[in-house]
Amino acid sequence: MKFFWRLSALLLASAPAWAEDSLKILSNSATVGDLTVKTQVLIIMTLLGLIPTLVLMMTCFTRFVIVLSLLRQALGLQQGMPNRITTGMALILTMLVMRPVGVEVWQTAMLPYDQDKITLLAALQIAEKPMSKFMLAQTNKSALAQISRLAGEGPVAKPSDHAFTVKLAAFVLSELKTAFQIGCMLFIPFLVVDLVVSSVLMAMGMMMLSPLVISLPLKLLLFVLVDGWSLTVNTLVTSIQAY
Numbered sequence: 001m002k003f004f005w006r007l008s009a010l011l012l013a014s015a016p017a018w019a020e021d022s023l024k025i026l027s028n029s030a031t032v033g034d035l036t037v038k039t040q041v042l043i044i045m046t047l048l049g050l051i052p053t054l055v056l057m058m059t060c061f062t063r064f065v066i067v068l069s070l071l072r073q074a075l076g077l078q079q080g081m082p083n084r085i086t087t088g089m090a091l092i093l094t095m096l097v098m099r100p101v102g103v104e105v106w107q108t109a110m111l112p113y114d115q116d117k118i119t120l121l122a123a124l125q126i127a128e129k130p131m132s133k134f135m136l137a138q139t140n141k142s143a144l145a146q147i148s149r150l151a152g153e154g155p156v157a158k159p160s161d162h163a164f165t166v167k168l169a170a171f172v173l174s175e176l177k178t179a180f181q182i183g184c185m186l187f188i189p190f191l192v193v194d195l196v197v198s199s200v201l202m203a204m205g206m207m208m209l210s211p212l213v214i215s216l217p218l219k220l221l222l223f224v225l226v227d228g229w230s231l232t233v234n235t236l237v238t239s240i241q242a243y
Contacts, residue, residue: 070183
């Protein structure tokens with residue numbers, strides 16, 4: 001946890017410096033010489049606003065939050081389990097899984113940049129390597145080939161030679177596929193319970209009684225008896241491939 005607090009503090013403390021350096025770069029660039037200072041500031045602040053979203057998309061947060069949302073829907077707890085709880089659980093699990101990658105990025109890129117040993121551009125290039133290795137370990141080859149073809153890339157010698165945007169898009173596509181596969185496997189047992197309850201109620205002639213009234217306690221009881229949260233967390237964490 002100390003790493004994430006230090007990294008957050010560093011990002012907040014370094015934001016003005018990044019903006020100042022970026023303004024200098026933009027001011028000295030001939031290609032954007034016609035841009036006013038207000039336009040340059042708008043571009044920089046827009047990019048800073050996109051950083052949290054990009055960071056979340058480069059991690060396993062997408063997989064975790066989708067699976068937990070599907071699990072909540074399968075249990076029928078749309079109102080009993082708030083979105084903040086689902087998002088918080090996904091974020092905590094993401095921090096747990098991404099800790100080795102974060103430590104490597106901190107030690108090899110952020111710490112030297114904070115000590116003025118390397119430039120920001122060099123720090124970003126160094127930080128890109130462990131993130132790319134992690135994303136490629138979770139990315140399907142078919143998804144990577146499809147995104148590369150859509151991006152108009154030529155043949156590459158190895159997957160790491162793809163552009164970072166190509167690897168990121170393929171990683172997100174693979175995460176969506178994996179999340180829906182895990183969610184489907186979680187849905188099946190609860191779907192069976194719903195079907196059994198509906199069949200029993202129809203056989204007893206209780207047409208006016210909602211099956212959800214009976215199936216919800218049964219699904220919760222089944223989930224607790226099999227220690228469902230531990231199984232779900234174990235499935236999510238172990239589904240991440242070592243990079």
